[in-house]
Amino acid sequence: MTIEWTQEDLEAREEQVRMIRDSAVTLVSRHGALERARETRYSDLGLDPAIWREFCEMGWTGLRVPEEKGGAGLGMLEYVALLEELGKGLVPEPLIEGALTAALLPQAAATAHIQGEQLILPAGIGGVDQPPVCRDNALDGEVRRVSLASAADAFLVACDQGLALVDKDAAGLTLERQLQQDGSHVATVKFNNTPVRELVSSVDVDAALEDATLGCAAYLLGVMQAAFDETLSYLKIRRQFGKEIGSFQALQHRAVDLKIQIELTRAMVTSAARAIDQEFPIERIRRAVSTARVKASTAAMLVTREAVQFHGGIGYTDEADIGLFPRKVLVLLNRFGGVDGHKRRFMSLIDEEDA
Template sequence: MHSPEERLENIRMIRDSASAFAPTGDLTRVRGLRYQTPGFDRAVWREMASNGWLGLSLPEAQGGAGLGMAEYCALLEVFGAALLPEPFVPAVLSARLLDGEQLASQLTGERLLLPALQEEIGSLDTAEGWARLRNGKVSGRKLCIPMAVAADAFLVSTPEGLALVESTAPGVNLELVTTQDGGHFGHLQLEHAPAEMLPLQPQALADALDEAALGTAAYLLGAAEQAFALTLDYLRTRKQFGQTIGNFQALQHRAVDLKLQLALWRASLEAAAATCDAGAPVTQRRAAVSRAKARAADAALLVTRQAVQLHGAIGYTDECDVGLYLRKAMTLANLYGSSDQHRRRYDACMPRLASA
């Protein structure tokens, strides 16, 4: 176990190393990868893997660093501020469900296995549906797989267990849908595709999905805080009627409101990470994650939309960087559960927490 002081130092070092790797001042690489295939750089991906980041929160016995959700979220905040397009959260989700050689190849970046779990748009339920495994072959449809075209294989959830399906296997068809940020989601159609059965504990899948939801909330927080920082810089330099527009009281009030949203968001995220790291009971962890993700989904859209508006007309042009943060928020806000879905789950947890 690490002491609080050691954990704070770990978080600081993670932030520093990630910031050196992914600086926020230049989005040239991000712009160059938009609307391209696969939409991210495999060389950068392998470098991220070589830094040990894919296994940051995995136990040491599985080849990870054995750190917690606080460290994981700190890393993702930096990635969000830099708008990294690499599918980090989905890949870590997959790593949580792997072992042996498959896990080792995922952690080193040699292979990229992406989770294919969602069967209905807007649904958090991955255990039910019509993807079925029969006689070593799987049939069904999975939706909204981020950056799916780059996958070497997919981890397909079925009621019978987890199926590993190679992306080049017969019976695998992938439909790509371009997303607002210039990336893509893949819709996977499987017709008697050969698959390898992997062991899967339902609790492990639920925990991995919660980690992905919390990681997405952290990524969005980093993106929103950077959009807000860009907006403050603009308010301090843009002049109208002989003075900087940051002196106008109406704009100051709007900026304060956004700062409050970010502060509440950070408090909720850090509380959820601390709850998970403390080994709290399942219901308590679920409630904390859902509270953080619900706030993230709403606040990400609010802050980034307001950031664009506060930039005035230039904010609506593609050349203005602040618009890239809004596009990212629109793409990720509902990933691993929308605000409505997580509010419903939070409400469902409350009676059990009250009676505990």
């Protein structure tokens, strides 16, 4: 049943969102946004463990987990606001993945994860053609493209029996790392009669994946907003023919077009978040999430590429910060479903509604 919000409800949510945004802005600026994004590129872990623990201390890992299970019990509006601000700073810590596992782990493991005692990352949840096989409490098989696998203490693995919690140092588990365009890494996690710490069942994987998918869209919104802001600043200081290039009407029109794409994305992300918070019918939630995800991916690619072009030749050099943004977008395009997959899901939901 859909939850109706009163004006008081809306005002309370707006205040919570503002507080979340303020705390995220403070943390990102305190640790240095783009400077730290550069520092973590090509590093062994791909993140800063101290900052990840700070995320946990602030309750961000369990932000969507109910209070009775040790989380903050907040809604999607707060979650997408947080991820937008983290996206602006190109924050490398895997909050989306960490929040996904926090929602699915059994109580003891979830508590350790939420409190920062262990980092448990998802492996294959939401998309694996041939999941590992679990027999006699041991896994065999592999999962590809596990994000920041080297930083994990354990993995929550999608297998043929559901979800399996496996320690990274368990016997028979090996990693094969591959670098990505933004300097982070993914890995193929291989299991050879690897013991399972615990099998997990009776959890709502679909709901957790909707959160993660919309979280990716919100993070991309932050990335494109920051790239746009950097570009506006550049247009105000770069001079040609005796005047700032931002005064040229052709560039102004291009900038306005990009701003429109950003605001359309923001509206779609907010609409999908409200659909989840107000407990709309699941088909409507899925349509809204897929719409926001597709728009965020296509708009982020457009905005960040255009931002590089606005900077001219220097924008294509590795030294230019503006180039960090499209690289981040590239690695997120297919996280929790690509554009084509979400278009197909949207159309299948429309067909079901019309049937």
